[in-house]
Amino acid sequence: MNPLHPGLLQEVAVLGAHCDDIAIGCGATLQLICRARPGLTVRALVLTGGSSVRADEEHAALSALCGPASVHLTVLDLPDGRVPEHFAEAKDAVAGLRDDSDVDLVLAPHAGDAHQDHRLLGEITPTIFRDHPVLGYEVLKWESDLPRTTLYQPLSAADIDDKLQVLRTCYPSQAGHDWFDDEAFRGLARLRGVQCRAPYAEGFVTDKLTLDLSSPSRGRDQEGESR
Numbered sequence: 246m247n248p249l250h251p252g253l254l255q256e257v258a259v260l261g262a263h264c265d266d267i268a269i270g271c272g273a274t275l276q277l278i279c280r281a282r283p284g285l286t287v288r289a290l291v292l293t294g295g296s297s298v299r300a301d302e303e304h305a306a307l308s309a310l311c312g313p314a315s316v317h318l319t320v321l322d323l324p325d326g327r328v329p330e331h332f333a334e335a336k337d338a339v340a341g342l343r344d345d346s347d348v349d350l351v352l353a354p355h356a357g358d359a360h361q362d363h364r365l366l367g368e369i370t371p372t373i374f375r376d377h378p379v380l381g382y383e384v385l386k387w388e389s390d391l392p393r394t395t396l397y398q399p400l401s402a403a404d405i406d407d408k409l410q411v412l413r414t415c416y417p418s419q420a421g422h423d424w425f426d427d428e429a430f431r432g433l434a435r436l437r438g439v440q441c442r443a444p445y446a447e448g449f450v451t452d453k454l455t456l457d458l459s460s461p462s463r464g465r466d467q468e469g470e471s472r
């Protein structure tokens with residue numbers, strides 16, 4: 246499929262309810278964004294897991310995924326599974342991320358996620374980032390809640406291998422879950438790849454995006470030269 250190319254990306258916000266959501270939902274996409282743009286700034290917010298081994302795992306994973314980019318990660322310690330009871334704190338944290346940044350793109354859980362923590366964050370994010378393209382990622386898990394994805398980032402076999410290595414090596418605390426394995430993550434990525442005619446892909450959902458089709462087309466090489 247012929248892609249629509251974004252304009253310049255200089256700063257990206259990534260949000261997760263739990264440590265590992267970002268890597269599972271959009272880790273390969275984040276990796277591609279950062280590899281293509283060494284000067285990129287990544288503003289990351291995770292609502293739970295602060296002051297625990299899970300926060301350490303998240304720091305390690307984002308460092309591995311984002312490579313040369315400048316990563317600013319905040320991990321709060323809201324209670325896992327009970328984030329909706331802390332709506333105001335969660336919303337204030339997302340608003341703080343917006344106020345402290347000048348992002349071009351936002352990646353967050355999609356609002357139809359069955360997990361209450363993911364869903365709340367997916368609902369809050371577009372209400373705070375009102376002037377930004379917000380892409381909702383999917384988190385593979387026990388619930389049968391996979392969305393009908395409408396946007397895809399195609400991935401090569403090497404791209405998905407790199408993502409799986411990060412998941413495998415950076416999150417030892419999650420290795421005991423029966424769904425947390427290479428085969429599950431690779432299987433979903435292959436399915437999303439089938440849907441966009443690529444070897445693998447990560448899929449996204451968005452409520453709305455605006456287009457600018459009046460500007461001259463810019464190839465990837467041109468974009469790189471201008472930075």
Ligand SMILES: [Zn+2]
Nearest residue numbers: 262263266384
């Ligand atoms: Zn999660």
